Amino acid sequence: xxxxxxxxxxxxxxxxxxxxxxxxxxxxxxxxxxxxxxxxxxxxxxxxxxxxxxxxxxxxxxxxxxxxxxxxxxxxxxxxxxxxxxxxxxxxxxxxxxxxxxxxxxxxxxxxxxxxxxxxxxxxxxxxxxxxxxxxxxxxxxxxxxxxxxxxxxxxxxxxxxxxxxxxxxxxxxxxxxx
Amino acid sequence: xxxxxxxxxxxxxxxxxxxxxxxxxxxxxxxxxxxxxxxxxxxxxxxxxxxxxxxxxxxxxxxxxxxxxxxxxxxxxxxxxxxxxxxxxxxxxxxxxxxxxxxxxxxxxxxxxxxxxxxxxxxxxxxxxxxxxxxxxxxxxxxxxxxxxxxxxxxxxxxxxxxxxxxxxxxxxxxxxxxxxxxxxxxxxxxxxxxxxxxxxxxxxxxxxxxxxxxxxxxxxxxxxxxxxxxxxxxxxxxxxxxxxxxxxxxxxx
Numbered sequence: 001x002x003x004x005x006x007x008x009x010x011x012x013x014x015x016x017x018x019x020x021x022x023x024x025x026x027x028x029x030x031x032x033x034x035x036x037x038x039x040x041x042x043x044x045x046x047x048x049x050x051x052x053x054x055x056x057x058x059x060x061x062x063x064x065x066x067x068x069x070x071x072x073x074x075x076x077x078x079x080x081x082x083x084x085x086x087x088x089x090x091x092x093x094x095x096x097x098x099x100x101x102x103x104x105x106x107x108x109x110x111x112x113x114x115x116x117x118x119x120x121x122x123x124x125x126x127x128x129x130x131x132x133x134x135x136x137x138x139x140x141x142x143x144x145x146x147x148x149x150x151x152x153x154x155x156x157x158x159x160x161x162x163x164x165x166x167x168x169x170x171x172x173x174x175x176x177x178x179x
Numbered sequence: 180x181x182x183x184x185x186x187x188x189x190x191x192x193x194x195x196x197x198x199x200x201x202x203x204x205x206x207x208x209x210x211x212x213x214x215x216x217x218x219x220x221x222x223x224x225x226x227x228x229x230x231x232x233x234x235x236x237x238x239x240x241x242x243x244x245x246x247x248x249x250x251x252x253x254x255x256x257x258x259x260x261x262x263x264x265x266x267x268x269x270x271x272x273x274x275x276x277x278x279x280x281x282x283x284x285x286x287x288x289x290x291x292x293x294x295x296x297x298x299x300x301x302x303x304x305x306x307x308x309x310x311x312x313x314x315x316x317x318x319x320x321x322x323x324x325x326x327x328x329x330x331x332x333x334x335x336x337x338x339x340x341x342x343x344x345x346x347x348x349x350x351x352x353x354x355x356x357x358x359x360x361x362x363x364x365x366x367x368x369x370x371x372x373x374x375x376x377x378x379x380x381x382x383x384x385x386x387x388x389x390x391x392x393x394x395x396x397x398x399x400x401x402x403x404x405x406x407x408x409x410x411x412x413x414x415x416x417x418x419x420x421x422x423x424x425x426x427x428x429x430x431x432x433x
Contacts, residue, residue: 068310069203069231098235099306101313133316153217154321155224159314163217179313 010105014047026052026059026084033083036075037158040118043076047106050097058091059084064102067159067179104160104178115176116142120161123178132178134162139175141166151175184367187360188301189243190263191370193253194406195304196236197264200254201414202285203229204421208272221321225282228314235307255425259408259415266405267350269414273343276336279325280343284351286319287383288376295371304369323387330391341393352401355380 007015018027030049031042043049043063051062061080065073077094084092104123107115112122119142126139136151139162146168153163161174180188207226213219237250248256267285272278293315296308329336355377357365364370385395404410425431 065231065310067228067231068235068307068314069227069229071227098310099302101306101309131316131320133320153221154317155217155221157220159224159227163220177317 007109008105010047010103011108014106014108017051018044021052023052023054023059026054026089029083029087030061030080033076033079036072036079038115038118038120040114041107041111043080045108045111045114047104047108047111048076048102058093059089060093060095062095062097064097066102069159102179104176107176119143119173121164121173121175123176126175126178128178134175134177139164141169141171142173143171144169149173184364184369185243187364188304188369189240190360191364192236192240192243192304194263195307196233196240196253197262198268199229199236200233201262201264201417202268203227203233204417205268205270205272206278206282209278214275225318225321228311228318232307232311235310239303239307251425255422259410259418261408262405262410262414262418263408264405264410264414265350265354266402266411267347267354269405269410269417270347270350271413271417274339276329276339277343277346279322279329280340281347282318282322283326283387284347284384286315286322287380287387288354289315290319290383291376291379292371292373295376298368299370300368326387326393327391330388330393337392340391344388344393345396348396348398349400349402351380352398353403353405356403356406358406 018024021027027044027049030052031044033043035041035043035046035048038046046066048063048066049061050064051060053060053062061084063073063076063080073096080094081092107122112124115122116125121139121142125142126135129135134151134154137149138147139149139151140147141149141164144166146166148167149164150167151162152165152172156163156174160177160179162177163172164175165172203226206222206229209222210219210226213222233254234250237253240253241248241250267281270277270281289311293308293312297305297312299305299308326340329340331337355373357372357374361370361373365372388395402411
């Protein structure tokens, strides 16, 4: 049976924006720019690519940080410029926009699948606790699929992740926090 | 934006940036000294959130100053007398209990301040607050859990945590002071009127301390001065370490 998943409102809007863009080829081109800390996700998948505009010869790309201190922003800026340059766009400006604040809701369905296959549990693989924060157990193990897991640390290898361990297959894994 | 409001907003953004960079640096001093690996990483993450927040405030301050300075000039090229951070943020890292109690005081403070700043008429300040709110929830959960665990832990951990509470309490009063600059901005709907948050802070902190079997101190003494550039000796030492590379190799990029 084919599973039909409903698309969150935010996702739908992002896709509409991309499909309606006059510079659709530039959006496609930027799919090759990956998050340096989660190299399986493109900046589109992660939802930090906010806008691409063309102003004469100039290309203006707008990105947004996931967390305030995300150290990857400088690298991502450089990578965006390099990717566009390689395709002949020499005049590129990368703007950082803070508002609206990034939300893990913006991650693409494709990105969520890629994340899980890469060994990182995506945000929806855990039920949040009553405060809306990462729970202390039961995030789904991306390796064996078990829910019998426990949180090892609130803060994982990067600001956007928490660390869990599976009680069944014993593998540790990162959980991409919902914010 | 009128000139007076602009100048005051520049000062306000600098103050908030100073609070964030100083606390962020203090937290980062725990990296590689954490009691265990996960805690070490947690500290690194929280430090990063604060340093990121400082960068956003400083970038905005530099934009308002419009005199060629960048965020780095704000962080690295000002002396202790020019820093306007709250004294609580500059206190040394102390032992683990001391750092966690300071963190709890700061986390509760931001839990109250940031949702107010979100309503600022200044769009940039509001946007920076929006990013900080979500992060602060995670920070507070961690510092609260630690204070409960240490306060209601062993005799030794209880003793150290109570000592930290007693030593830091006097530095918390100035967090709720308003001066002319902030009052003018608060009246204009830009800055947070922190004086109105004091009771809520006291209630939240007291509840956590009581749950941790700790005693809430009497308001016996207070130290003030951070917002006017009068600091404890700790800040100078911290800045020396934080600024030395930048000042030794001006303009160096790598």
